[in-house]
Amino acid sequence: MHTTYEDASAPAAAPILLDLRREAQARRPDLSALPPLSDAERQVAVRTWRGRMVNEHISAQVWAGLVPSLMRAGAPPAALAELPTAIADELRHAEQCAGVVLALGGVPVAPLPALEPVPLHEEVAPLEGAVRNLISVGCMSETIAVSIIRAEHAELDDGPLATLLGEILADEVSHARFGWRTLGLLMPRLDAAARARTSRYLVDAFAHQVHHEVPRLPRFDALRPELGQAGVCDGGFARSLFLDTIQSVIVPGLTQAGLDAQAAWAEAEAETRHVFQR
Amino acid sequence: MSISRALLRHKALLAASSVVLAMTACVGGDEQKADDTSAVVIDTSGGDSEDSQPLDTEVKDTSVVDTSAQAGCVGLPAEEVQSCCEALKVTCDAEHGEGSEAAMECLYGEDFSGSTGCVPWGPPVPPRSRRALV
Numbered sequence: 001m002h003t004t005y006e007d008a009s010a011p012a013a014a015p016i017l018l019d020l021r022r023e024a025q026a027r028r029p030d031l032s033a034l035p036p037l038s039d040a041e042r043q044v045a046v047r048t049w050r051g052r053m054v055n056e057h058i059s060a061q062v063w064a065g066l067v068p069s070l071m072r073a074g075a076p077p078a079a080l081a082e083l084p085t086a087i088a089d090e091l092r093h094a095e096q097c098a099g100v101v102l103a104l105g106g107v108p109v110a111p112l113p114a115l116e117p118v119p120l121h122e123e124v125a126p127l128e129g130a131v132r133n134l135i136s137v138g139c140m141s142e143t144i145a146v147s148i149i150r151a152e153h154a155e156l157d158d159g160p161l162a163t164l165l166g167e168i169l170a171d172e173v174s175h176a177r178f179g180w181r182t183l184g185l186l187m188p189r190l191d192a193a194a195r196a197r198t199s200r201y202l203v204d205a206f207a208h209q210v211h212h213e214v215p216r217l218p219r220f221d222a223l224r225p226e227l228g229q230a231g232v233c234d235g236g237f238a239r240s241l242f243l244d245t246i247q248s249v250i251v252p253g254l255t256q257a258g259l260d261a262q263a264a265w266a267e268a269e270a271e272t273r274h275v276f277q278r
Numbered sequence: 279m280s281i282s283r284a285l286l287r288h289k290a291l292l293a294a295s296s297v298v299l300a301m302t303a304c305v306g307g308d309e310q311k312a313d314d315t316s317a318v319v320i321d322t323s324g325g326d327s328e329d330s331q332p333l334d335t336e337v338k339d340t341s342v343v344d345t346s347a348q349a350g351c352v353g354l355p356a357e358e359v360q361s362c363c364e365a366l367k368v369t370c371d372a373e374h375g376e377g378s379e380a381a382m383e384c385l386y387g388e389d390f391s392g393s394t395g396c397v398p399w400g401p402p403v404p405p406r407s408r409r410a411l412v
Binding site for chain 1: 281283285286287289290291292293294295296297298299300301302399400401402403404405406407408409
């Protein structure tokens, strides 16, 4: 990878570029059997996979940020030992997405957004802070990813892209399971007051999911099946699946963990209603 | 492969539900066991029937907004991307103020967190709490 690292002392640093051209060469799938796409459709597919490339790459630092958070919380070594695997998975996914970009005729180069550190939530005890991060990353983001990718995978005909998406899906399932499993380990250690605060935090965590996901789910009202075969999903359907996953899976799961997730989601949903109407 | 939306939804939520079971596998205890059906998907979408209509949610229809033109540098040949981005940053900073949110949107596009396509898979950085907690 050729990355231009930012010099913090520079007054007006150039955007940092993620350049995965070399990695893409090694990961390039054979997409010659894809149905014909128009130029515009091909560009949509390229943008989709390039966006995934960036998001997968930067999510490695999110998993890395869970190491200090969980370590401060006294998480068991077996749980901590799973984090490097998740980091490596996300970096590999970025390379795989870059390979698809290249195979579609695109250039796997994109600007990186600013990388924020994973919060330690120092206003609360380390254990409580770690639970917040686990919920946001594993129980929300990764669980939503499992749902969305499973639907995308089910729409694909057998072929290299289905194989690739299947591999990514398996990893995301593993990441989400890690989140829920570790939450199950840590929740019994939270007292009633901490659980109440965590329930309140869920409002922010749900709202954050909406702000992160929904604006990036464009509606393709008449998505041709051919474009679907290139791994582009219908944003409108993805939006509904996003909501269904929260309401039917995540809220019940967090409730089962002892949190007031239903009330939190109701509050977050009311707060973010405008996001869906954009 | 032609597959109904209802079946897609069913498969997706089933997969998501399966990961939640990892929690109950280690929490144990009567309370959790008694309530472990709460994560089971209730499919009200009509099973495997063909369903080309949007699912019944509160999501309002919106038109496609392609903001990729704002982040147009990524569409250039690779050797031109760096110089394009640098020029674009100068322009955006001058117009909106260096480092401002508007400048970032000008540079990356209003939806930018990496994706102008469908779904951002990678988990974002968890939010800080915005609420005063006691």
